[in-house]
Amino acid sequence: MNFKNHLPDLGRRQFIRSCCAAVGSTGLLSAMAQLRLMGAVAGDSAGNDYKALVCLFLQGGNDANNLIIPYDTAGYANYAAARTTLALPRDQLLPINPLTTDGRSYGIHGALGPLQELFGSGQLALLANVGTLVVPTTRAQYEARSVPLPPQLFSHNDQQVQWQSSVPDQPFSTGWGGRLADLTNAFNENPSLSMSISLDGQNSFQVGSSVSQFAVNRTGVVNLTGINGDAGQVRLETLKSVLGQENENLFQTAFGGLTDSAIDTSALLGEALENGPEIATVFPEGRLGQQLGMIARLISIAPQFGLKRQVFFARLGGWDLHDTQIDAHASLLAEIAAGMKSFYGATVELGCEHSVTTFSASDFGRTFNTNGDGSDHGWGSHHMVMGGAVRGGDIYGTMPVLEINGPDDTGRGRWIPTTSVDEYAATLARWFGVGEADLPLVLPNLGRFAQPDLGFML
Amino acid sequence: MNPARAGVVAIMVVLVLAWGVWRAGPSREAPIPTQPARNLAPAIAHPPNRIVAAPNSEFIVEPGRDPLTDLVGEGLNAIGGTVQRDLSIVSDLLDAWQTNFPGQGNPVGLNTEITAALTGRNALRLELVPADHPAINATGELCDRWGSPLVFHQISGTHMEIRSAGPDRRPYTDDDVIWVPGSP
Structure with missing residues (x-):
């Protein structure tokens, strides 16, 4: 057999051309979608509205079994019997009255007083049992391994990345926040600042193909040291001169360009923050309150940078509570509640509460039963969405049957998600301005799931 | 040409x-030979006034009958062995797993799921640990030498922290011994 008839003899240049064509076709689809969005902006004044999406990542795996708790007598009794040392006293729960009911009543953790208020006034929605899925999965399918499961379920790093990419069945390349930014950057008018800003360093969520994430810290921009005064200015100019040099190595050139740009942007942003409007809302001290406070300040100066779409990333660690959970979890939830309430207040003060949506994410939920004094890695978990554009005051999705070895359990109360991250993210992406036809560009696996719009956004 | x-x-x-x-x-x-044992995090000394339980003989391997001997050097939970060595052996088992299932990472889930994978519930039906090994309890959990199920903390697909509850048989107490992956 003459293999040449079957295997084309690709020369090196031809091979590179083929690869470029393949990559280019993906880019082309994205570019076409961006053109559509630009058309939408031109033709629809609503497209000119400012919108910001804030991802609040609870790193380590939040025990959401103590976020939403059965409150009716029978439900609470089952909960208390299963959770034993992790069960919260019923009289310390905060009852909630969702707009729709599944026949049961629920309360939330006693540390979430500020969020109970927002839930009651309709600015906060709860999402039940969300998690990473490759395809919809039942307990029988899980046990028989008859459908693909997200690789490395129950592993911190893998599940963090999968939550942030929403493509669990592929090696990581981009995050869904990054893909969202790539697509919706068309809304921004010659932005002089990246629309993707992280308040807590690098993350997978904001990794995009064309939009780079820009990191600031809780107190403002990350500045170079030693550049003050005349000598400092000489140092800075020398550094920029070195960074600006053309290199034979493309990576070196790209690194130089990116670093040079980051230095300029930091200076610009620092000045804008200094001269930006004062925000009277008081944010709580602590890691999260300060991150959210800085996001509010960045939102307040967005018009100066031509930004009509922004994606933010904030993160709070410490949720991996295998031990001494009760007190530590209450403290973390109190920090979240106070920070979120202040942040919502700041958006009201800025007059943009309908344009800013904050949503929670986490590695996974945790086991329903205890290991003694804590809980271990689970799967599906409950989440929160907050903002003026949220159809709040309700629980969306389906609560799992809170029963060890029940229909939703994979062992010890690790709930099989009843809503996928894809569906959760798609609902947010749609609100952000992505049309139905373009949703697969942000969430490639969305078509495998039933509800591309969970209905929690106006 | x-x-x-x-x-x-x-x-x-x-x-x-x-x-x-x-x-x-x-x-x-x-199984493919495993890598040399790595270092353990230092074991925490028992408080002097604590009653240290004797190893549970049910989970102890008698000399000459440890099927793991040929696989990973010393026997898991072997008489005369140490808990540190036991954890090192379990870590070696996971290394062997990764060698046999390249790119798939460690087995994950509850102790029962990880033990099931190590005892042959896998695509190659590879038995890195015999299902009747004395270190496996009646519910299918891999146990330490005091009979407590090992605690597997999945940090990433390839990094697994392994914890023995120690003589007091209660995890997350001072006498726990922990294998930290990749420690120098």
Whole structure:
């Protein structure tokens, strides 16, 4: 057999051309979608509205079994019997009255007083049992391994990345926040600042193909040291001169360009923050309150940078509570509640509460039963969405049957998600301005799931 | 034949020969030798006034009957062994797993799921631990030498922290012994 008839003899240049064509076709689809969005902006004044999406990542795996708790007598009794040392006293729960009911009543953790208020006034929605899925999965399918499961379920790093990419069945390349930014950057008018800003360093969520994430810290921009005064200015100019040099190595050139740009942007942003409007809302001290406070300040100066779409990333660690959970979890939830309430207040003060949506994410939920004094890695978990554009005051999705070895359990109360991250993210992406036809560009696996719009956004 | 094509042909020949040697080698059922044991996080000394429980004889391996001896050096939970060595062996088992299932990471889930995977519930039906090993309890959990199920903390797909509850048989107490992956 003459293999040449079957295997084309690709020369090196031809091979590179083929690869470029393949990559280019993906880019082309994205570019076409961006053109559509630009058309939408031109033709629809609503497209000119400012919108910001804030991802609040609870790193380590939040025990959401103590976020939403059965409150009716029978439900609470089952909960208390299963959770034993992790069960919260019923009289310390905060009852909630969702707009729709599944026949049961629920309360939330006693540390979430500020969020109970927002839930009651309709600015906060709860999402039940969300998690990473490759395809919809039942307990029988899980046990028989008859459908693909997200690789490395129950592993911190893998599940963090999968939550942030929403493509669990592929090696990581981009995050869904990054893909969202790539697509919706068309809304921004010659932005002089990246629309993707992280308040807590690098993350997978904001990794995009064309939009780079820009990191600031809780107190403002990350500045170079030693550049003050005349000598400092000489140092800075020398550094920029070195960074600006053309290199034979493309990576070196790209690194130089990116670093040079980051230095300029930091200076610009620092000045804008200094001269930006004062925000009277008081944010709580602590890691999260300060991150959210800085996001509010960045939102307040967005018009100066031509930004009509922004994606933010904030993160709070410490949720991996295998031990001494009760007190530590209450403290973390109190920090979240106070920070979120202040942040919502700041958006009201800025007059943009309908344009800013904050949503929670986490590695996974945790086991329903205890290991003694804590809980271990689970799967599906409950989440929160907050903002003026949220159809709040309700629980969306389906609560799992809170029963060890029940229909939703994979062992010890690790709930099989009843809503996928894809569906959760798609609902947010749609609100952000992505049309139905373009949703697969942000969430490639969305078509495998039933509800591309969970209905929690106006 | 031009030099580039000759090079490709040479590489193909080497690959075919290597495949042949691999096929003629030991059965895939035999696990690949594991890496040398890595260091343990220092064990926390028992408080002097604590009553230290004796190892649970049910989970202790008598000399001469440990099926793991040939696989990972010393026997898991062997008489005369140490909990540190036991954890090192379990870590070696996970290394062997990764070698046999490249790119798939460690087995994950509850102790029962990880033990099931190590005892043959896997795509190759590879038994890195015999299902009747004394270290496995009646509910299918891999236990330490005091009979407590080991706690597997999945940090990433390839990094697994392994915890023995220690003599007090309660995890997350001062006498726990922890294997920290990748520690120097």
